[in-house]
Amino acid sequence: MSRPHLETHLRAKVASGGKLLVPYLMAGQSDDWLDTVQALAEAGADAIEIGLPFSDPIMDGPVIQQAAVVALERGTTPESALRELATLDLDIPLVVMTYYNLIFRAGHDRFAGRLAEVGVSGCILPDLSLEEMDDWGRAASAAGVDTVLLVAPSTSVERAQMICDRSRGFLYAVGRMGVTGERAEISHQVAEVVEKVKPLTTLPVCVGVGVSNPAQAAQVTGLADGAVVGSALVRRLLEGAGPEGAASFIASLRHAIDQRG
């Protein structure tokens, strides 16, 4: 449970010339989801994003929505997920990704405290805008939890600067306008958004939304510091890939990224 801290861990990897691979899975989406987390770590993930299922995930495409439905039907709550995460023994940091209402409902301080308690050192809340994040930001900092912010292709440079200044852990560069989901091609917007933010921050920049396979992961990490892989993994898990299948998929990404690097 005393896992490495998110930002420290990622900065170190990047500083050593490495590229970051951050897989995403949904807490409670299957009986063996904890085993999967473990397997992902062993397969070469630099950090793992844990989705806490929410009833109304407006930033997510059909695959992750489906995983949320499954997880909720299995009775997953934020607290049940965190309690289970606490049991893991990992040497990489964990980041929770969810929607703001779950946190607001639990209470900022309480929730931030719980994250810290269970060894989660980062948090991504896509619907908590820069404008509205002060209260949560304070609670998170106080608990030592990094709040990862998003920059989108539509974000202006001025706004991107403010976001970079407030983001902790890493900067999540949204790889195209749209919700999470696999795509056949990497959008031209990836290069644009990475070029926009690189001059603005020393944080590691990870590209998410749309990274679907080893080639794309390699392509994206050629531009940025890392890749977040969500739907492509979650779909495999929904199809029954299990911890081994997940591990071998992530290992293939790891391999492609490191080959290129």
Added chain:
Amino acid sequence: MSRPHLETHLRAKVASGGKLLVPYLMAGQSDDWLDTVQALAEAGADAIEIGLPFSDPIMDGPVIQQAAVVALERGTTPESALRELATLDLDIPLVVMTYYNLIFRAGHDRFAGRLAEVGVSGCILPDLSLEEMDDWGRAASAAGVDTVLLVAPSTSVERAQMICDRSRGFLYAVGRMGVTGERAEISHQVAEVVEKVKPLTTLPVCVGVGVSNPAQAAQVTGLADGAVVGSALVRRLLEGAGPEGAASFIASLRHAIDQRG
């Protein structure tokens, strides 16, 4: 075919102290309708009303409407009905009852001429109002056909006077506000309407609409010069009474009327 003329015939009967019985049936309502006409004459009718079926009989209740539907379905037209009537050998007058459009469509003179040709000496057109009857009235007179007019309980005395002045054959006193059809009781309106018109005319006054059985026929002829019996007879014919059944019903009315007289 040289039958007695309507008004002459009826006035004579009344002058001799007799009461009038005028049954109604629908031309073409069964195969043997002509036999029925004959049988009615023999059973004691003083004149017979022959309905010519019209698609939209607004003065008629359900029974006579039904007879019209049957007759139309059997292919009855005004001309076919008149042609068949021409074959009868009767010693009482015939009166046609129908709606104005059939006559307007045929042409006033042509239709009046045809009536005269086939030995019909009277005509009742309930939807041809006093105001609109001039053209037809002229054609009918020219052909020697009497046009019987209606007076209703709602008719004012002034208007009743004009109607009495224009009516020929007899005066049709509508026995209650409503369409043709049998009723359990004779309306109090019969006495009122008869009292209204008696001082206004020397024509025989026959009450129609609602006279259903021997007792009612007797009651009505206690007030007026005669009774028109429609739905009660038409219903029996629709139920298959045939010429004999019709004759025995009319004979029973005749008996009741004459008993009282």
Added chain:
Amino acid sequence: MTAPTQSMGNPSSEGWFGDFGGRFVPEPLMPACLELEAAFTDAWADPAFHAEFESVLSSFGGRPTPVSECLRLSEELGIRLLLKREDLAHTGSHKINNVIGQALLTKRMGKTKMIAETGAGQHGVASATAAALLGLECTVYMGEVDTKRQALNVFRMELLGAKVHPVTSGSRTLKDAVNEAMRTWVAEVDDTHYCLGSVMGPHPFPWMVREFQSILGREARGQCEKILGDVPDYVVACVGGGSNAAGIFSGFANSRAQLIGVEALGGAAIASGIPGVLHGMMSQLLQDEAGQINEAHSISAGLDYPGIGPEHAHLAATGRATYATAGDDEVLDALQRLSRTEGIIPALEPAHALAWIINEAGRAIPTGSTVLLNMSGRGDKDVAQVREILQAKGLYQ
């Protein structure tokens, strides 16, 4: 107040518009027709009645309705097309104007009950509405076939407190509903007014209903002059019995505007050209050789009437108005086209008038003409039927 419609002329004292009209009713009804004529004549000369009529129509009925300009369709057709928006009147069509007038008159005559006929239900719903507003008892006569086809409208009328009486005689449709309403009126004329739904029936109905509907023509005249600075070149309306057409024509009869009535191809009384007597009036009728009345058949229940108001027969005879027809398919196309280009789903009835305009724009209607269409009602009542038809044709799943 009636001045603007004088140019279409009042009928003769016996209710004739030229060779058409009159009063062909059984004697028991004649006194009622005379009473009604007297009551209406009196009311219509009474500024207080006009004031009440207009006040109810504005505070309750939604008058005045606007005139909308069709920007997109006009461009496509090369004309300037305006719509008089009776679809925005309460209950969804111009029918409300007439029923409010007659319901107020019913009260004025001291009667407590109203009866009405209805085909698809528009006039029935409007009558039930006016009766509810004024606390009158209301019975609506509706062909049994129609009560089944239009079960929801039956429910609407009942919600509004009316009784719906299914008519099982004859063809069990509108024509028979009129017959049955007249029969009932014969029996109950003492306390009952027959609220006829169009410019038809015996005098004074064709005249009275036109006068009650003339408010829409008067409004439209003023609105056109504001928008166009002139009357339109064409005033086009669908014609079933002819009340919406009479209402709008009355506002323009004394102008240079050409008046066009559009009948349903399967119910085209004027086109049939055979005069006759039905439902108390002399007019043009669908009928056979012998004079039996034929049923009308079209996609639009509101135009399924074998006759036409006598004043229209007269306007056709004098040439002041011209009558055309539109068939079911072009009507469906017109309905879809207006929906898509202007955001207004028309009722099937006025879609007939639109179909004619679409056909004739650039032909009988010269490019650049100004055209006023009376949008007599909204299409909500028709969408289920239109959907079914398009599905049956494989044009919609």
Added chain:
Amino acid sequence: MTAPTQSMGNPSSEGWFGDFGGRFVPEPLMPACLELEAAFTDAWADPAFHAEFESVLSSFGGRPTPVSECLRLSEELGIRLLLKREDLAHTGSHKINNVIGQALLTKRMGKTKMIAETGAGQHGVASATAAALLGLECTVYMGEVDTKRQALNVFRMELLGAKVHPVTSGSRTLKDAVNEAMRTWVAEVDDTHYCLGSVMGPHPFPWMVREFQSILGREARGQCEKILGDVPDYVVACVGGGSNAAGIFSGFANSRAQLIGVEALGGAAIASGIPGVLHGMMSQLLQDEAGQINEAHSISAGLDYPGIGPEHAHLAATGRATYATAGDDEVLDALQRLSRTEGIIPALEPAHALAWIINEAGRAIPTGSTVLLNMSGRGDKDVAQVREILQAKGLYQ
């Protein structure tokens, strides 16, 4: 022009009404929200935009709608009841005000497409209508469950040229349609405006939609003063998202009138009293212990929303408005009663407000009070459903 609504207060620069509102959207949408806020602020300060908005609403939308006085029901209840007749607006409800505003704004922003969410279809039909009028492409997101329940409204939207996109995520109803519309907006924000249907969502929607709806409150204020010589004692409106209520309240907020919002018992966000964040706003929400959003359940599709516009949460918190609830059965009774006594079949939504008035007349509403009810829409869309329910209860065959 916005002066009359100032008293309800504009939100803070970040879109807060007291503790409610804000802008809780993913970063890809933030620039669109900011752009929209700037565009609306600019348009709303531009007399030319107001003139165009008001002109389209009057020539096309049927504004002003009248205020009708309920004579018979008022007498039964011992109060003086007025109705603001949004049921007479084009497409049958107040929704048209908002969509015309947003469609004009879409054009002003140089966008060519509009997307919208819809539950039962009212806002979808209105959006499709406005898009057709202005030649915009329109896609409507509708829960798959609702597309089946409301197949006719799907057809209406398609007739009007819109695409209807069935939403298969989540509960497949309104809430999920909003989610899906937002997701699409994220992807297509360049040329697409999201035309939200109520005073909800992220800033500037709650403010902008209220402003577009304020026209009805402004009209009603003037009309009441004409009829009553005063403001009414009570102004009552149903609340789903809260747009019709916000519109009418805005006309009376700076007066002594008591403002009452009536929620559906099964969708009573204010009554639930739990704040939270959904669809981009902080407001009161139906949710479970963990913060998962619950579905709303009521007889009325238009009130089946688990949230409420943030300004209403604020008005409740400050006490300027009071929020009550009405249950399905009393709503059905109210709908039938108004139909029978006044000839107006209300939509199920405003029947909630009426049910509260009927319950409280002579209790919370003292006898003799003047009451203005916002008749937000007509019942035509609901009669099939009401008929089925009454049949199931054995109250109608």
